[in-house]
Amino acid sequence: AQSVTQLGSHVSVSEGALVLLRCNYSSSVPPYLFWYVQYPNQGLQLLLKYTTGATLVKGINGFEAEFKKSETSFHLTKPSAHMSDAAEYFCAVSDLDSGTYKYIFGTGTRLKVLA
Amino acid sequence: KAGVTQTPRYLIKTRGQQVTLSCSPISGHRSVSWYQQTPGQGLQFLFEYFSETQRNKGNFPGRFSGRQFSNSRSEMNVSTLELGDSALYLCASSLRGDHSPLHFGNGTRLTVT
Numbered sequence A: 001a002q003s004v005t006q007l008g009s010h011v012s013v014s015e016g017a018l019v020l021l022r023c024n025y026s027s028s029v030p031p032y033l034f035w036y037v038q039y040p041n042q043g044l045q046l047l048l049k050y051t052t053g054a055t056l057v058k059g060i061n062g063f064e065a066e067f068k069k070s071e072t073s074f075h076l077t078k079p080s081a082h083m084s085d086a087a088e089y090f091c092a093v094s095d096l097d098s099g100t101y102k103y104i105f106g107t108g109t110r111l112k113v114l115a
Numbered sequence B: 001k002a003g004v005t006q007t008p009r010y011l012i013k014t015r016g017q018q019v020t021l022s023c024s025p026i027s028g029h030r031s032v033s034w035y036q037q038t039p040g041q042g043l044q045f046l047f048e049y050f051s052e053t054q055r056n057k058g059n060f061p062g063r064f065s066g067r068q069f070s071n072s073r074s075e076m077n078v079s080t081l082e083l084g085d086s087a088l089y090l091c092a093s094s095l096r097g098d099h100s101p102l103h104f105g106n107g108t109r110l111t112v113t
Helices: none
Strands: A010-014 A019-021 A032-038 A044-050 A056-058 A064-068 A073-078 A087-097 A100-105 A109-114 B005-007 B010-013 B019-024 B031-038 B042-050 B053-057 B064-068 B074-078 B087-094 B108-112
Touching (some): A044 A056, B019 B108, B042 B074, B053 B064
Antiparallel strands (some): A019 A073, A032 A044, A064 A073, B031 B042, B087 B108
């Protein structure tokens, strides 16, 4: 069965520093990959998605992620962190299982941005 | 286009009671999924409905049930509430229920006392 691993349940960065949130999936066949963000007292919001084609995917709020098949990774980055980026981030895959697509979410990484 | 609407936003119930949560998906979306979110367990998949049929189900006891109506609106019901059912319940809709992105509501915060 497909699984998603997010390394680091909590990540702290200084404002203006690089943000790197790690995500690895387990599949020999590239699935559909997503990053979602959740702000306090809200639902999840789609940041970006990888389906096919270009391996570098750009999303909202300056985030991007690179699909690396050889490493089965889909890490999320942002060159310069902003205070408003403080939130919880979820990596997810959608994979075909028994004829239907199923979403599997990682356990989330809470990003803290230090002033 | 209006987003996914969940009602109510907050609920306080007593152990043993039952509760019904409602979700209105984005217009045109045919798939509705439900998730339970807790600090300890993260996001746990409950079930997914597509065109009024339950297509997928997570590993939850039979006390958790749901349904979808012909207008794609969905409800989930939890009977005989337990303290451990306290959680944020999230509903998400998607256009086709395949690999199309999920659109989440803001959730219903259920507290069981």
